[in-house]
Amino acid sequence: MKVLTNSLKILALLPLLALGVACAEIKNSDSTPIAQASPELERETPPGPPAEPNITILLERQSGTCPETVGVYSFLLPYEGGADHLVVAETQPFANQTKLAVEEDKFVEYQSNLSDRYLDCIAQAQSEAPNVYNFEFREGKLYFRVNLRDLQAPYQEILFADTVTDRPYVRWAIAD
Numbered sequence: 001m002k003v004l005t006n007s008l009k010i011l012a013l014l015p016l017l018a019l020g021v022a023c024a025e026i027k028n029s030d031s032t033p034i035a036q037a038s039p040e041l042e043r044e045t046p047p048g049p050p051a052e053p054n055i056t057i058l059l060e061r062q063s064g065t066c067p068e069t070v071g072v073y074s075f076l077l078p079y080e081g082g083a084d085h086l087v088v089a090e091t092q093p094f095a096n097q098t099k100l101a102v103e104e105d106k107f108v109e110y111q112s113n114l115s116d117r118y119l120d121c122i123a124q125a126q127s128e129a130p131n132v133y134n135f136e137f138r139e140g141k142l143y144f145r146v147n148l149r150d151l152q153a154p155y156q157e158i159l160f161a162d163t164v165t166d167r168p169y170v171r172w173a174i175a176d
Helices: 002-018
Strands: 025-027 033-036 055-058 060-063 069-079 082-090 095-103 107-114 122-126 133-138 141-147 155-164 167-175
Touching (some): 055 122, 055 133, 082 155, 095 155, 095 167, 107 155, 141 167
Antiparallel strands (some): 060 122, 069 082, 082 167, 095 107, 122 133, 133 141, 155 167
């Protein structure tokens, strides 16, 4: 049971470690170490989330005034045989009033109103790795989609979908 308890403590810390929060040492109640940070984690990291999206996708413009790129904040929480993905689409520079329009086990679609500057934009963007994030600008709207239907894995599922500070937020998992 002690091994299980230690494993649960470590699992509870994975989101913090994935977001760049360093931990020097974790101890049991009897003061024996159960995890120590590697030297890479001991470097100075700025507090808080990254200032810019860590996935930037080139927008393929067809017509109108469009941004050059779109971005996604993506955080990976790995575990044996799979991973959870936390994704926030950066839509605030060009859209507002985001709402969840479609929610299924392997697909979500958000719809936002484009800002006045981009109302005539017609464009698309598709992520490459993973090939699951899609942005579409048309008819004064921005559509952001997460599509897991074509992933080649025994298990993939949208676990949670909502908006956070008027941005699309999705938590999805994939496993062997």
